[in-house]
Amino acid sequence: MGEAGESIDTSVPHPARRYNYWLGGKDHFAADRASGDAIAKAFPIVVALARANRKFLGRAVTFVAGEGVRQFLDVGTGLPAPDNTHEVAQRIAPEARVVYVDNDPIVMVHARALLQSDPRGRTAYLEADLRDPDAILKHEALRDTLDLNEPVGLLLIAILHFIHDDARAAASVRALIDALPAGSFVAITHGTMDFSSPEGVAAYEKMFAAGGTDVRARGRQQILGWLDGLEVVEPGLTLVSDWRADDDPADRPVSDDLGIYAVVARKP
């Protein structure tokens, strides 16, 4: 596994590998499966939500590329899965450039798969933490790949709920948005308990406090607050499976406990 492999601790569950497990991938270890099963036992909807989240990623990138954006900054890349950001974007615009960012060394090990760009476009990968947005913005790989004078599609898909500190999460979103020019877009998905009963919320809070889940659920207003000054794209903040979806609504997961919100906004 080389250098990256030395810092991988497979005895601790990791969001990227647990998500890969829920998506039906092969890149997970016993600790990831145990954590994934424990969360799915408390919230059986989580597997369907993970899959719906992944589909939203594709729809959001398609939408933003359709608006003429040719550069993407995908923070919280995850392990390669069908329809990675550059594959979706380059289907629409082969010249699209994508910078992937993740703090999981296992994603680094798989980065080669993410770097199979259409020769007309470009992809780069950098290992960094969303809690340190300056390190992302100043990174050579980003500066070499993206032109920050041109609009960028910023993707924060199923990552912000892993930052538990509210001020830190808000500051990270703000720093990245501030660095992008007018005409840029940001797409966010985020876990929420807004649809849960009070008993469900209490059970979630107990589980979170005991370390049983690392997802810090947040509410509609808090997520929209990050987008102050931006134009929220229609249909606004919705459940992830509803955002500009064209499948049968009857096939979508019903979030009566844990849900995932999705939103896309444009910087004017």
Ligand SMILES: C[S@@+](CC[C@H](N)C(=O)[O-])C[C@H]1O[C@@H](n2cnc3c(N)ncnc32)[C@H](O)[C@@H]1O
């Ligand atoms: C649930 S996965 C989502 C993957 C992909 N964005 C998607 O939606 O299909 C979350 C990813 O965020 C990464 N991550 C979590 N916290 C992070 C942080 N503070 N900085 C950078 N990456 C982080 C994890 O390693 C993982 O790959």
